[in-house]
Amino acid sequence: MRKRAVLVANPSTDLYGADKMAIETVAALCERGIEVVVTVPADGPLSDRVRELGARVVVLPVPVLRRGYLSAGGILRILRESAVALPACVRLVRKVKPSVVYVNTVTIPIWVLAGRVAGRPVIGHVHELEAGVGRLVRLGLTGPLWAARKVIANSAATKDFLSAGSRRLARRTVLIYNGVPGPPRPLKDLPASPSTPLGLLYVGRLSERKGTDVAIDALSLLVERGIPATLELVGSVFPGNEAFEAALRDRVRDRGLSDAVTFAGFTDDVWGAYERADIVVVPSRLEPFGLVAVEAQLAVRPVVSSDAQGLVEAVAAGETGLVVPAGDPAALADAVTGLVKDWPRAREMAQQGQERAVRLFSPDGYRAAIAELLTEGPQR
Structure with a gap:
């Protein structure tokens, strides 16, 4: 019998905040015996980390929404580019046959669309909060999430941002604080007096x-x-x-x-x-x-x-x-x-x-919550 699979889509192979949470998510799934396939636009440090955890990496270049796109024209541009790249993403989803497509951040809306076109449930994880943007830009950022089964917010502030834009998103959004690992080794104590300088x-x-x-x-x-x-x-x-x-x-x-x-x-x-x-x-x-x-x-x-x-x-x-x-x-x-x-x-x-x-903000708490959400029933 084939193992249950989850497709994890991440916008980069860096190791900043949202990328670290992608690694924690992969760890949560792998330690529970879930087959994990991670797709990224290019290879890099994150790829090495998730391979060490037991995940398979598929490099598939896709358009990524950067902050320079945060205008009505920029949003339209990323959606047009996503439409062109969509068939390749759909093919990957159909090949992996995941029980769920987990899309980490709003910067890769193509994966929300690909999951739904391929008939797979999607869960989006929002790490962005674009305060002060216009209504059209807010709609462009959050609109693709309407196709998600559930949406995860990394803070109450992020959840409020999503809820203010859509009652539908408000009903589907859950709060899971990031799980942040502590230092892997004991650090030197804070000095008894501040250093000079x-x-x-x-x-x-x-x-x-x-x-x-x-x-x-x-x-x-x-x-x-x-x-x-x-x-x-x-x-x-x-x-x-x-x-x-x-x-x-x-x-x-x-x-x-x-x-x-x-x-x-x-x-x-x-x-x-x-x-x-x-x-x-x-x-x-x-x-x-x-x-x-x-x-x-x-x-x-x-x-x-x-x-x-x-x-x-x-x-x-x-x-x-x-x-x-x-x-x-x-x-x-x-x-x-x-x-x-x-x-x-x-x-x-x-x-x-x-x-x-x-x-x-314990990693154990995060892993338990994220794994439960990503492995719950097969609703579409």
């Missing part, structure tokens, strides 16, 4: 919405106030957004911070960076969940995050970290200064953060 850490895409520029400006303010500090930027830009990184490097040079800022690039092992840090800053302007904030708490490091959407769920303000207005480098610098001046409180919040993160 103070070590700040930013992890994530280098982008305006992640507030990379805010972190740099906050560092500049700290230095002006006589607080020696450094900033390590761990992450890279989306392909095609290299101009933003160039602008960041100019910003660092113009503020005389070249010796204080390190562009470390992307790494799939962030725990060494967390171990080096005194304080982790998460200054996002838009953030559906806040995986970095949770990782920082699991690393037992003080966190200063913005109040953007899902971050207020990831960090309990004043208890497990400090929360400041998004896009405000002065507020970020003030919060960092406060932690430096009251380091015992910073250490206490870091400890409470670890305890809360383990309780709310």
Whole structure:
């Protein structure tokens, strides 16, 4: 008798937030004896990870909705490109014969359509929250999900975004918080007093919405106030957004911070960076969940995050970290200064953060919830 199969569609082979959740989903299914086929537009680090878990990888280039497409014209373009690529996707679904097609993120609507055309149930997992977009763009982003049997939201903020756009989606959407693994090895304890210079850490895409520029400006303010500090930027830009990184490097040079800022690039092992840090800053302007904030708490490091959407769920303000207005480098610098001046409180919040993160965002809890949803009855 053929094993039950699930087709997992992911938009990239990077190892950022949503990609890490794809890996957790594959792990949940493989450890339960489910046959898993992962399809990605190109080969890369994620492919290696899921193969190690026992999944089969099929590389099938498809159009991916990037943020440059977030306009009515861009949405129409991605839908046209998806229509052209659709037959190949449908053929793969029919070949795999999955009990369900799991589509990770709204950036690959083609897989929702392919699953339905092939007569297979689809479950979409939404990691995006595009606040402030127009009605037509919102419809373009969420409309394909109407064909899904269920929709998973990674935070209450994301669920609210989906529900505001459609009562139909509201009825089908369930909340499953991301499962975030802690460090694979014990990390060095947070020092008894802040380092000199103070070590700040930013992890994530280098982008305006992640507030990379805010972190740099906050560092500049700290230095002006006589607080020696450094900033390590761990992450890279989306392909095609290299101009933003160039602008960041100019910003660092113009503020005389070249010796204080390190562009470390992307790494799939962030725990060494967390171990080096005194304080982790998460200054996002838009953030559906806040995986970095949770990782920082699991690393037992003080966190200063913005109040953007899902971050207020990831960090309990004043208890497990400090929360400041998004896009405000002065507020970020003030919060960092406060932690430096009251380091015992910073250490206490870091400890409470670890305890809360383990309780709310455990991989075991995520795997159990996602596996149950993906292996429930054969409704279409």
